[in-house]
Amino acid sequence: MAELDEIIHQPLRLRIMAALNALPAGTGLEFVRLKKLTGATDGNLGAHIETLARAGYVTVDKAFVGKKPQTTVTLAGPGRAAFARHVAGLQEIIAGAAAKPPEP
Amino acid sequence: MIDSLEAARALDDIEDMTRRVRQSQIYRLSSLLMVLWGALVFAGNLVTYLTPHYADKAWLSVYVLAIGGSVVLGATEKTRRGMSSFDVRSLLAFVMLFAFGFFVETIGHFGPREMGAFWPIYFMLFYCLAGLWFGIAFTVFGLCVTVLTLIGYIFIGAAFPLWMAFVNGGGLIIGGLWMRRS
Numbered sequence: 713m714a715e716l717d718e719i720i721h722q723p724l725r726l727r728i729m730a731a732l733n734a735l736p737a738g739t740g741l742e743f744v745r746l747k748k749l750t751g752a753t754d755g756n757l758g759a760h761i762e763t764l765a766r767a768g769y770v771t772v773d774k775a776f777v778g779k780k781p782q783t784t785v786t787l788a789g790p791g792r793a794a795f796a797r798h799v800a801g802l803q804e805i806i807a808g809a810a811a812k813p814p815e816p
Numbered sequence: 817m818i819d820s821l822e823a824a825r826a827l828d829d830i831e832d833m834t835r836r837v838r839q840s841q842i843y844r845l846s847s848l849l850m851v852l853w854g855a856l857v858f859a860g861n862l863v864t865y866l867t868p869h870y871a872d873k874a875w876l877s878v879y880v881l882a883i884g885g886s887v888v889l890g891a892t893e894k895t896r897r898g899m900s901s902f903d904v905r906s907l908l909a910f911v912m913l914f915a916f917g918f919f920v921e922t923i924g925h926f927g928p929r930e931m932g933a934f935w936p937i938y939f940m941l942f943y944c945l946a947g948l949w950f951g952i953a954f955t956v957f958g959l960c961v962t963v964l965t966l967i968g969y970i971f972i973g974a975a976f977p978l979w980m981a982f983v984n985g986g987g988l989i990i991g992g993l994w995m996r997r998s
Contacts, residue, residue: 716818726826730833741837749836799830802823809820 717798719767724752725760729795732770732787740773740786761785769794842950843995845893850992852885858985864932865977871928883910913942932976933969936984937962957991 720729727750731741741749747757764770769791773784787795818826856878863874887907917938921931940958947955961984968979 721818721826723826723829726829727833730830731837734834734837735841745840749833749840799827802827805818805823806820806827809823 715797716801717794719763719769720795720798722760724750724756725764726798727752728757728760728764728785729769729787729791729798732785733792733795735787737789737792738786740771740784743783743785746785764791767791767794839951843953845889846950846954847992847996848889848893849886850988850995852889853882854985854988854990854992856882856885856985857988858981861932861977861981861985864928865975865981868928868977879914883907886910913939929969929976932980933965936965936980940965953991953995957987957995961987961991 720726728746731746731749735741747754750757761770761772765772769788771786771788775782860874860878864871890906917935921934926934940962943954943958947958964983968976968983972979
């Protein structure tokens with residue numbers, strides 16, 4: 713049975729997780745870059761990152777680069793595992809539909 | 817529970833994001849390399865224009881510094897972002913590109929003016945090709961510099977190296993900064 717993660721399934725959170733998953737482990741993306749890649753607004757992106765962080769899927773680091781504050785979001789180990797399960801679940805749904813005999 | 821159509825759409829979204837992140841990483845490193853090469857090429861052309869006698873030495877220095885700098889930048893990015901970039905294979909590729917360029921330059925008996933046009937156009941060919949895999953920005957940039965180089969070669973007289981300082985050197989710097997924003 714396909715196992716989908718309700719937290720990851722939301723479209724913007726799926727894009728955030730996909731973007732972070734494309735990076736090597738331990739490497740993060742700056743908030744500004746993530747915003748550009750996902751096409752989200754500041755508020756929306758912040759809220760969804762918060763949800764993912766509460767679930768333990770991402771870590772959020774705030775630091776100053778020069779005088780500018782910089783927020784970096786990194787995929788955590790449990791997040792990477794959950795994302796892999798979610799993708800496997802999606803693939804299972806597609807495979808299940810393809811294996812179904814055509815209706816008469 | 818979602819149906820297969822929604823699942824396929826979600827997988828497409830994931831694939832699209834993965835592609836965009838990789839492209840963004842490539843653009844980031846390329847922009848750093850382009851600014852480095854641009855500054856050095858600008859200097860090389862300026863020396864060629866102001867003191868043609870030192871042109872050979874200037875260009876040798878430009879290439880050594882540019883390739884050395886590229887290796888350092890590649891290694892730094894690999895440490896900071898885990899992105900495998902300018903490695904030994906890239907270095908060997910550069911050596912082969914230069915060897916072929918020097919071969920063409922020698923059998924073609926190019927003069928300084930021909931060399932001034934040949935090298936940028938030769939390198940821009942690879943930008944145009946890179947664009948087919950890594951994003952249209954490379955192709956647009958390569959074509960713009962090629963056209964401007966040819967315009968300079970045909971229409972600009974003794975100030976051709978100065979023209980190339982701005983077209984090739986300046987172009988690389990502007991292109992690199994633009995790519996950083998893409």
